[in-house]
Amino acid sequence: MTNAPGRPATAGILNGPFQAVILSAAQNLCICLSFLLVLALAAPAQKPAPAPAVSGQAIDALTQQFLAVAPRRFNGSPGHLAAEKFIKDHFKPEAAKGNFIIDEFTANTPAGLQTMRNYIVRYPGKAPRPGETPGIIVLASHYETNYPLRDIAFYGANDGACTTALLIELGAYFRTHPPEGYSIWLVFDDGEEAVRQWSDSDSLYGTRHLAAKWYADGTLKRIKAFIVADMIGDKDLNILEEMGSTPWLRGVFRQAAANTHHAAYVFQTQGEEEDDHLPFLRRGVPSLDVIDVDYGPHTAATPDGYHHTAQDTIDKISPKSLQISADLFLETIRLINATH
Numbered sequence: 001m002t003n004a005p006g007r008p009a010t011a012g013i014l015n016g017p018f019q020a021v022i023l024s025a026a027q028n029l030c031i032c033l034s035f036l037l038v039l040a041l042a043a044p045a046q047k048p049a050p051a052p053a054v055s056g057q058a059i060d061a062l063t064q065q066f067l068a069v070a071p072r073r074f075n076g077s078p079g080h081l082a083a084e085k086f087i088k089d090h091f092k093p094e095a096a097k098g099n100f101i102i103d104e105f106t107a108n109t110p111a112g113l114q115t116m117r118n119y120i121v122r123y124p125g126k127a128p129r130p131g132e133t134p135g136i137i138v139l140a141s142h143y144e145t146n147y148p149l150r151d152i153a154f155y156g157a158n159d160g161a162c163t164t165a166l167l168i169e170l171g172a173y174f175r176t177h178p179p180e181g182y183s184i185w186l187v188f189d190d191g192e193e194a195v196r197q198w199s200d201s202d203s204l205y206g207t208r209h210l211a212a213k214w215y216a217d218g219t220l221k222r223i224k225a226f227i228v229a230d231m232i233g234d235k236d237l238n239i240l241e242e243m244g245s246t247p248w249l250r251g252v253f254r255q256a257a258a259n260t261h262h263a264a265y266v267f268q269t270q271g272e273e274e275d276d277h278l279p280f281l282r283r284g285v286p287s288l289d290v291i292d293v294d295y296g297p298h299t300a301a302t303p304d305g306y307h308h309t310a311q312d313t314i315d316k317i318s319p320k321s322l323q324i325s326a327d328l329f330l331e332t333i334r335l336i337n338a339t340h
């Protein structure tokens with residue numbers, strides 16, 4: 001509910017049936033005051049706004065912790081191993097239930113063979129009817145940093161780190177609030193970035209591998225939506241409408257933005273992006289890339305702003321943007337369950 005500009009939030013109480021009551025009561029000051037007193041007593045006490053289901057502040061803090069142990073996370077580095085341990089350590093309860101899966105594979109890259117690992121965390125949903133298996137909503141983020149940027153201080157606070165933290169916090173939420181409908185699977189994917197230069201064969205290693213694997217074993221047919229989170233901690237949040245993404249999912253996301261009062265941050269610009277949703281989209285899975293590509297000031301020296309530069313650091317993201325992103329993801333999941 002949004003108030004019209006300049007109108008006090010309580011104006012609505014004098015509309016409709018109340019208005020007539022007020023007018024007649026005004027003939028007698030005493031009755032009027034008593035009436036207003038009753039109204040005041042009946043009004044709910046001022047309470048602080050309820051805490052959000054998933055906290056942007058907590059995601060920001062977790063991003064800082066992740067960057068402290070794994071600042072540079074390119075393939076083969078100690079930081080890459082530390083990032084994997086960080087993810088693993090946050091899902092011990094799921095691992096104990098057999099719902100934490102390590103998907104290791106060898107990628108043939110321009111820099112030679114590299115061992116990569118995707119991590120999948122499953123929160124089982126409820127079957128629509130006995131004996132049936134619920135569909136799956138997948139939320140994905142890459143966690144590694146770029147191999148070609150291994151010689152600079154590239155931390156990817158926005159590009160990989162904060163969305164890893166977002167998924168970990170969403171996982172903590174689903175641990176205590178198990179999905180009532182579709183299952184929720186988190187995917188922490190490796191090798192999203194190019195190892196030398198972006199091309200169809202030199203990019204998206206982890207999601208290409210996973211899409212092929214899930215096609216072969218039949219999992220792909222159960223996926224209702226594959227949703228990618230990328231670079232959405234940006235202080236100046238402006239989520240692109242990625243026009244290659246599945247139209248009905250874009251519609252759901254736009255509705256989620258309206259429902260959460262975050263429409264100002266969503267789909268003000270349109271464009272096309274190659275990202276982790278593509279391998280799934282290309283295999284017919286409804287897919288959505290939630291990305292803010294407009295990151296930092298664009299100058300002659302840095303035409304892409306902070307993107308893929310040493311400037312992509314924790315001070316360029318904000319708890320507020322992470323709160324918006326978390327709200328949008330939770331509402332999108334709710335809407336997919338309600339409408340599809």
Ligand SMILES: [Zn+2]
Pocket residue numbers: 159193308
């Ligand atoms: Zn990147």
